[in-house]
Amino acid sequence: MKNPLFVGLDVGGTTMKAGVVDNNGKLLASVSLATEAHRGQEPGLERMCEAIRLAVVAAGLTMKKIAAIGVATPGTMDIPAGIILDPPNLKPWRNVPVRSYVAKAFQLPTAFQNDGNAAALGEFWAGVGRDxxxxxxxxxxxxxxxxxxxxxxxxxxxxxxxxxxxxxxxxxxxxxxxxxxxxxxxxxxxxxxxxxxxxxxxxxxxxxxxxxxxxxxxxxxxxxxxxxxxxxxxxxxxxxxxxxxxxxxxxxxxxxxxxxxxxxxxxxxxxxxxxxxxxxxxxxxxxxxxxxxxxxxxxxxxxxQLGSDAGFIGAAACGRQLLAMK
Amino acid sequence: MKNPLFVGLDVGGTTMKAGVVDNNGKLLASVSLATEAHRGQEPGLERMCEAIRLAVVAAGLTMKKIAAIGVATPGTMDIPAGIILDPPNLKPWRNVPVRSYVAKAFQLPTAFQNDGNAAALGEFWAGVGRDxxxxxxxxxxxxxxxxxxxxxxxxxxxxxxxxxxxxxxxxxxxxxxxxxxxxxxxxxxxxxxxxxxxxxxxxxxxxxxxxxxxxxxxxxxxxxxxxxxxxxxxxxxxxxxxxxxxxxxxxxxxxxxxxxxxxxxxxxxxxxxxxxxxxxxxxxxxxxxxxxxxxxxxxxxxxxQLGSDAGFIGAAACGRQLLAMK
The missing domain is CATH 3.30.420.40 (ATPase, nucleotide binding domain)
Known part of the structure; x- marks a missing residue:
């Protein structure tokens, strides 16, 4: 894919933010939704997908233009398995298969990462750590x-x-x-x-x-x-x-x-x-x-430098790394 | 080179140890010499080369069988430059170009590393961390x-x-x-x-x-x-x-x-x-x-597991990594 684009999603205790970035980490558009974890994890997973869809719409694009997705979350997790285990900030969620759910919904390579790690990769790729x-x-x-x-x-x-x-x-x-x-x-x-x-x-x-x-x-x-x-x-x-x-x-x-x-x-x-x-x-x-x-x-x-965008930009970078690994 | 062999040297404040290991980290022979840093850095560098030569002799080999060398030292250093700067345990040495000296003496790929880092790589490659x-x-x-x-x-x-x-x-x-x-x-x-x-x-x-x-x-x-x-x-x-x-x-x-x-x-x-x-x-x-x-x-x-052999075995592993990088 020439000029691939990526969606990153950063799920926080209060809000989740999603954004579309290009192959150089440049932000095209972003959206923010209330997380509302208390409504349960099925609605939560659906809301994650909705945030991703809305970010793509906000960028004036369709999902066909997206090469990969990355999702970052807080809390205890099993990163290789793509699962949030028992996140203190996302009660009452438990053992939520985030990566497989999102990957299945969009049929795209999907990465999963801790939010702090994603923010660090965001600043490294597109923020204060570029050089x-x-x-x-x-x-x-x-x-x-x-x-x-x-x-x-x-x-x-x-x-x-x-x-x-x-x-x-x-x-x-x-x-x-x-x-x-x-x-x-x-x-x-x-x-x-x-x-x-x-x-x-x-x-x-x-x-x-x-x-x-x-x-x-x-x-x-x-x-x-x-x-x-x-x-x-x-x-x-x-x-x-x-x-x-x-x-x-x-x-x-x-x-x-x-x-x-x-x-x-x-x-x-x-x-x-x-x-x-x-x-x-x-x-x-x-x-x-x-x-x-x-x-x-x-x-x-x-x-x-990236403020609260660092998490989803870094999540997008994790998605991008999936392609680079191939 | 089939079945390449490596020499590692670990320079300590009191003694220096050198050993020959095979491509699986198996030790063939080792020697130990007094460091005698007080005699100055030129004699020190010559003694490092002597330790390497003696280890190869102790293994019943000639230098022709050796694919690469690694040297580990303590103290403040510039690892990429291959230089010990101002080692507190090797007074009065200062700004000693260890890697270039050894590489020139033997005309072999030569790695340089901090002794703690080398010991960790030694245990990782051939000791308790093998798996x-x-x-x-x-x-x-x-x-x-x-x-x-x-x-x-x-x-x-x-x-x-x-x-x-x-x-x-x-x-x-x-x-x-x-x-x-x-x-x-x-x-x-x-x-x-x-x-x-x-x-x-x-x-x-x-x-x-x-x-x-x-x-x-x-x-x-x-x-x-x-x-x-x-x-x-x-x-x-x-x-x-x-x-x-x-x-x-x-x-x-x-x-x-x-x-x-x-x-x-x-x-x-x-x-x-x-x-x-x-x-x-x-x-x-x-x-x-x-x-x-x-x-x-x-x-x-x-x-x-490797006791005081970890440093030179790890130094040898650093030498081996030079070849793997090519």
Missing amino acids: VHSLVLFTLGTGVGGGIILGDIVVQGEHSHGAELGHMKIEMTNPRQCGCGRWGCLEAYASATSVVKRAMEKLGQRGGAKSQLQAMVGKVDGLTAKDIFDVAQKGDILADKIVDEIALYLAIGAMNMMHIIDPDMVVFGGGMIKTGDWFLQRIKKYVSELAFPVPAERTKIVFA | VHSLVLFTLGTGVGGGIILGDIVVQGEHSHGAELGHMKIEMTNPRQCGCGRWGCLEAYASATSVVKRAMEKLGQRGGAKSQLQAMVGKVDGLTAKDIFDVAQKGDILADKIVDEIALYLAIGAMNMMHIIDPDMVVFGGGMIKTGDWFLQRIKKYVSELAFPVPAERTKIVFA
Whole structure:
């Protein structure tokens, strides 16, 4: 097929996004639908197919123009089997045969991948990592996810647990409990959820410093990580201290990956990076203090470029890899 | 060349070992020479060539039978350039063009690799990892080194810092200083040196428990990690506590790699594993408590098989890969 096109689909807990990209990773069109996992997995699978169809329509095309499909999902999974096992963000789904369902519906080569891994491949193929040979992505959201790309290889692991970067243990003496139930995981320190939790703790301490955050706790949606970053930028000392600690924790995560994988580039993605370059500079300052001199000097530490499109663009790249493998 | 043979050389701070292996990783003969780095790098390079020649003689062969050579060294290095930069264990060497020197001396394809990476490839090709697709090796000695093999790929990193597994940070609140000058590295907790250091601290504590170790501090060669393991096996409570902590630290290292790389197998090698299976069982117990259920259940946690031959056998495998790449 000349100038093949690909559809990628990224299924999240709240929304699913699908998009059509060309052979160079250029986005032609995308759509977003509510996931509504609570309606059950059969409607969920049908909705995935609908998102794929709608993206193709939005690009002014028919399915005949599509060479392959890729689907990325969160949660525990068996990547080679193409199955989501027991995804915490997609209750009550269990043992959902995503790849075979989509492949059968469209009669097209269909790839299946973890969403963090797909996002990393998206940034590698069409985003901030276009010109590098390898990268490690940290995705900062409710949790901390990730992906590792070496050459064209997605390090998905032998048991579909590769690049669970939020669950490296970085603290022993006084570990915080992580959402996964374990103790001392990076995620327990650097996710948006943990940032708010630490802020609430500090605000609750007797004799704690005055902070603009105190007035925000009573908001309808409660205190958010965004509030903390906003107020830190306005010079609030407590908020600034919290942000500085996040920068340190992320730098520890980056440094560990620089001493384990030693990639060309470490990328941070997710909502938290919207705060801007000043936060990146803080992370970089700590990385330069922590890591070995050569990787500290040469590894590019950057923010992601594709935003929430990275997942479906990377999923499309997984579909594209199926053809390249033939 | 039918039935090609390979020479591997592993240069250590004290001795260098060279061996001839066949195309299946079977060892034909090996030799060991004192490194004597203090005599300077020119004599060092000549001695490397001598070790290679002697290994071939020991195998009853001539260099004509050799298809490729691999050399592994410790220290900071530029792997693609084939140069040791500033190796702490090979003073006063600096910027030593190992690969080009050896390649020129023998007019043979010559590979160059970090010693931890080579040992991992050795175990993967001809040792405990023969039947797996991927493995992570921790080498436990004066320091903690390592290697990562994914498929046939050695994860050497973009700046020759891949698999510096001793320098992942596992502690923030109360970090020990590592030999590298950083704080909280795995090596500061799990190397043989750090084990002795912790024992000495515990023995020096006021009101510390009685221990058989107290009598061993005055030995000519001082207290060793081996003493601590020996005494722990005899039921000494303090020594047993120290060994149990080492098992926990190594399990944390293993778990982190299971959540980052998710290999088929995690291998521990080096002097410390001579203590035997009871120590492996301790590590496995902690891994099963710490890691995610699927990798905890399925990842093989094992001791290395090749002992101090792993480095040169892996170096030979690197030489062999040069031919496979053509």
